[in-house]
């Protein structure tokens with residue numbers, strides 16, 4: 001569905017002078033430098049996949065997404081999305097994809113969302129029946145009924161994002177680029193948006209590329225992740241493999257009425273010792289044995305086994321400079 005080969009994008013940026021005298025001198029002779037935002041990345045994404053696109057700030061995620069959506073022209077390399085070359089901006093291409101940016105609204109600010117939906121209906125040439133049916137379904141899934149006729153500017157961030165998603169999906173795109181769709185939303189709304197994306201993908205086999213700084217989005221939605229750092233793809237593979245390779249341990253949280261006074265270091269690395277709770281980092285191959293031992297020898301209220309926090313795994317990926325699999 002999406003194929004990217006040796007993609008590069010560099011920007012020519014004006015160098016600002018720190019001293020005013022240099023700034024004046026360079027008014028006539030501006031200095032430029034080249035920022036290589038994306039350096040030789042290649043990947044393919046199959047129909048129906050949800051792929052997480054991760055990386056620190058400035059890594060090149062948005063630049064890549066904009067090239068995939070046809071908003072930026074690559075410096076070199078090839079992109080095909082659903083058989084189209086995005087920057088040619090063919091009307092058929094625009095009808096098959098949508099780009100949602102958490103930081104940028106496509107809703108018209110001064111009018112209610114319903115009016116933007118009607119504008120999109122005209123732009124995408126959606127017939128009345130299909131429009132009504134699709135809108136009905138999106139209104140129900142995203143709980144939009146009370147929002148449809150309120151001015152967009154009066155909506156909360158979460159309400160607006162739900163309307164953004166509806167606006168982006170009215171023409172039933174086969175491909176969805178989601179750039180930080182949950183940014184700034186409260187935990188409850190993040191959860192709602194996530195559930196919606198998962199359901200929508202299941203129902204329509206929509207191909208989704210998602211960037212997010214919230215690991216909850218990634219763990220809930222993506223089996224596969226691509227990690228980009230300094231414009232280069234450093235990992236492309238299963239999220240679970242990444243976790244197992246970079247964090248070959250699990251977290252054991254054990255709750256007691258009173259924490260027994262024993263050398264917990266013998267069981268694993270002690271991450272935290274709190275009132276009534278011990279958190280251990282235990283190698284994956286020792287987890288079953290340690291858990292069984294603890295349950296057998298102590299009065300335990302509760303014991304949970306968790307994967308290490310995703311933030312930790314991703315940070316390690318950047319530090320260890322992984323190479324694409």
Ligand SMILES: Nc1ncnc2c1ncn2[C@@H]1O[C@H](COP(=O)(O)OP(=O)(O)OP(=O)(O)O)[C@@H](O)[C@H]1O
Pocket residue numbers: 011012013035036037055056057058059060061062063064
């Ligand atoms: N229009 C532009 N002109 C000049 N430089 C740009 C432009 N757009 C992006 N860049 C630069 O390209 C690099 C990659 O930026 P990009 O926005 O793609 O990163 P990102 O991974 O999306 O970061 P974030 O998570 O902060 O959104 C950065 O160094 C950025 O400053």
